[in-house]
Amino acid sequence: MKHPLLLCVLGAVISTVFSAEPPACDYEHDIRTYFCKRIRDVFPNIFYGNYHLQCEQCNIRIFTNKTFPFSNSLVSFNVSESAIRVITSRAFSSLSNIQYLYLQNNIIEDIEPGAFAGLRQVYEVHLENNNLGKIVPGFLDDLEANTVDLKNNKIKHLPSGVFGGSLGVLILDLSKNRIKTIEPDAFAGLESLEVLNLENNELCHLTCGVFKHLSTLRQLNLADNKLSKFTVGTFSGLTHLTSLNLANNSISAFDGNILIPFNHLSKLDLSRNGIYYFDANSVHVNVPTLRVLRIDDNLLSCIHLINVIQYFKKVHVEVVNTVGRYHVQNVIGIACTEIILNHSVDFEQFLKVAEEDTKKSISYC
Ligand SMILES: *[C@@H]1O[C@H](CO)[C@@H](O)[C@H](O)[C@H]1NC(C)=O
Ligand SMILES: *[C@@H]1O[C@H](CO)[C@@H](O)[C@H](O)[C@H]1NC(C)=O
Ligand SMILES: *[C@@H]1O[C@H](CO)[C@@H](O)[C@H](O)[C@H]1NC(C)=O
Ligand SMILES: *[C@@H]1O[C@H](CO)[C@@H](O)[C@H](O)[C@H]1NC(C)=O
Numbered sequence: 379m380k381h382p383l384l385l386c387v388l389g390a391v392i393s394t395v396f397s398a399e400p401p402a403c404d405y406e407h408d409i410r411t412y413f414c415k416r417i418r419d420v421f422p423n424i425f426y427g428n429y430h431l432q433c434e435q436c437n438i439r440i441f442t443n444k445t446f447p448f449s450n451s452l453v454s455f456n457v458s459e460s461a462i463r464v465i466t467s468r469a470f471s472s473l474s475n476i477q478y479l480y481l482q483n484n485i486i487e488d489i490e491p492g493a494f495a496g497l498r499q500v501y502e503v504h505l506e507n508n509n510l511g512k513i514v515p516g517f518l519d520d521l522e523a524n525t526v527d528l529k530n531n532k533i534k535h536l537p538s539g540v541f542g543g544s545l546g547v548l549i550l551d552l553s554k555n556r557i558k559t560i561e562p563d564a565f566a567g568l569e570s571l572e573v574l575n576l577e578n579n580e581l582c583h584l585t586c587g588v589f590k591h592l593s594t595l596r597q598l599n600l601a602d603n604k605l606s607k608f609t610v611g612t613f614s615g616l617t618h619l620t621s622l623n624l625a626n627n628s629i630s631a632f633d634g635n636i637l638i639p640f641n642h643l644s645k646l647d648l649s650r651n652g653i654y655y656f657d658a659n660s661v662h663v664n665v666p667t668l669r670v671l672r673i674d675d676n677l678l679s680c681i682h683l684i685n686v687i688q689y690f691k692k693v694h695v696e697v698v699n700t701v702g703r704y705h706v707q708n709v710i711g712i713a714c715t716e717i718i719l720n721h722s723v724d725f726e727q728f729l730k731v732a733e734e735d736t737k738k739s740i741s742y743c
Contacts, residue, residue, distance in 0.1 A: 405429070417460070419445070426450035428475070436460035443468045454478035458504070461485060467492040474498060482506045482527070491516030498522045506530050506551070519543030529575075530554040535561075542567035553577040553599070560584065565591045577623070578602040590615035601625040601647065608636045617641050625672065626650040630722040634660030640667075647672040649701075652722035654678065658689040666693075673712070674699040677728050680707060680714035706732040707739070 403414040403422055411430040414421060418437055428451035438445060438460045446455075455476050462484040470479065474496055486508035494503065500523040510531035515538070518526065522545040533555040541547070547568055557579040565571070571592055581603040589595070595616055605627040613619075619640050629651040637643065643665045653676035661668065671690060678686070687697050687709060703713035706729065713732045 403431075417445075421446050421448070423448055426452055428453055430454040430456070432456040433458075433460045438462050440464045440466065441469045442466045443471055445469065447472050451475045454480070456480040458483045463509075464488045464490075465493045466490045468495050469493050471496040477501045478504075480504045482508070485509045487511065489513065489517045492519045493517060494521035494523075495519055501525065503527065513540055515539045516543055518547070520545070522546050525549040525551075527551045528555070532556055535559050536564035537561050538563040539566050540564055544568070546570055549573040549575075551575045552579070555579050557581060560588050562586075562588055563591070565589065568592060569594065571595055573597045575599045576603070581605055582628075584608065584612050586611045587614055589613060593617055595619055597621045597623075599623040600627070603627050605629065608633070610635055610638075612636060613639045615639065619643055621645040623647040624651070629653055631655050632657070632661075634662075634664045637661065637664040640665050642667055644669045646670075648676070649673060649699075650675045650725070652677055652725070654719040654722060656682070656686055658686045662689070662693050662695070668695050671695050671697050672699065673697060674701050674703075675713070675725060677719050677723060677725070678712075678714055679718040680709060680716065682718065683709045683712060683714045703729070703732075705736075707736045708732075 399416060401414065401416045401418065401422055403412045403424060405412050411432055412426065413432055413434055415434045416436065417433055426448060431452050433456060436457065438457065439462065441462050443466065449472065452473060453476060455473055458480045462481065463486060465486060467490045476497065477499055479500060482504040486505065487510060491514060500521065502525045503523045504527050506527045506529040508531050510528065510533055513533055518541055520543055526547055529551045533552065534557060536557060538561040544567055548570060550568065550571060553575045557576065558581065562585050569591060572594060574592065574595055577599045581600065582605060584605065586609045593615055596618060598616065598619055601623045605624065606629055613636060616639050620642050622643060625647045629648065630653060632648060632653050634657050644667055646668060649672040653673065656673060656678060690697050697710065699711045702711040704711055706713050708714060713729055715728065715731045716735045
């Protein structure tokens with residue numbers, strides 16, 4: 379019982395010693411980086427050239443336009459792991475040359491509208507692993523950035539126009555959040571987006587026309603959600619999509635007609651759903667551009683699966699499979715059963731049936 383107390387006292391002593399030391403920046407010539415230590419309110423007013431900056435043991439809490447107000451030509455600014463909770467409007471307006479902004483692994487819960495205003499040549503803004511439950515329209519206002527990474531936050535809702543005012547975003551990562559609802563105009567303002575990652579959220583429904591602003595989108599990842607049905611028109615507007623990932627959702631009967639909007643789709647992933655019936659012809663008719671398909675870990679009978687694969691061979695679509703269920707009855711590693719299902723069952727249950735079928739088919743000589 380004495381040890382935790384001792385540790386507390388020791389911790390208090392150490393933190394007093396640290397906080398007693400003033401904030402300071404050291405420049406390391408060989409890696410062209412300023413290491414700034416123990417920053418709380420404001421960075422030291424020194425000469426900052428066109429190098430990198432990395433914060434260490436910083437405890438910034440609220441990043442405002444007074445936290446780093448000095449003229450500089452820094453190319454990267456790393457304030458990850460700096461206990462930042464809030465970013466206020468125009469917080470980075472003096473960092474107009476930066477190409478990389480690292481804000482990941484903080485506890486950011488609030489980003490004010492216009493927080494990144496004035497940043498014009500950013501390649502990557504890293505906001506992953508923070509505490510964002512809510513993002514508000516204008517939070518990316520006047521930011522020009524190739525990649526915005528919001529992975530692993532706690533975002534539940536994408537309101538209309540939330541990304542409005544951003545300039546030239548190509549890659550947006552919203553995976554590992556808790557997104558349940560996306561408003562019809564949530565993606566307005568992302569007219570040059572090419573990659574959208576919504577993997578591992580809680581989506582069970584997509585509003586009709588929600589992707590209408592994303593005519594340049596090439597890759598859409600909706601894996602690991604709870605989607606079961608799509609309205610005809612859900613994907614309208616995505617004319618340039620080349621890759622669609624719907625793996626690990628709750629689709630039981632896949633309707634190929636929802637693929638009509640895609641004129642260039644070449645990769646489709648439908649693995650790990652509860653699909654027991656698959657209309658290969660309807661998929662091919664709607665997306666003749668398809669080249670690679672994943673349908674493993676669904677609920678298909680062997681006879682149906684063989685027909686599907688033979689059909690796709692004929693029209694030059696490769697059915698690929700990375701799981702490899704070779705210990706049970708399978709076609710090219712995709713597990714299947716003797717019986718034809720007419721409703722969805724749990725996949726583990728399906729695998730058991732496939733295993734039993736396998737045992738039954740062993741004949742000894
Ligand atoms: C910083 O922001 C405040 C309001 O948030 C504003 O009044 C002030 O003019 C800004 N200062 C600079 C240097 O931009
Ligand atoms: C940013 O800083 C953290 C430590 O604060 C460090 O672990 C990380 O490697 C740095 N990232 C880059 C890209 O330099
Ligand atoms: C399927 O998605 C859920 C989230 O919806 C995730 O927790 C789970 O790990 C995923 N399963 C696989 C096998 O990837
Ligand atoms: C589904 O199949 C079972 C037998 O496997 C059968 O008893 C049932 O009537 C079928 N249901 C429908 C809706 O076809």
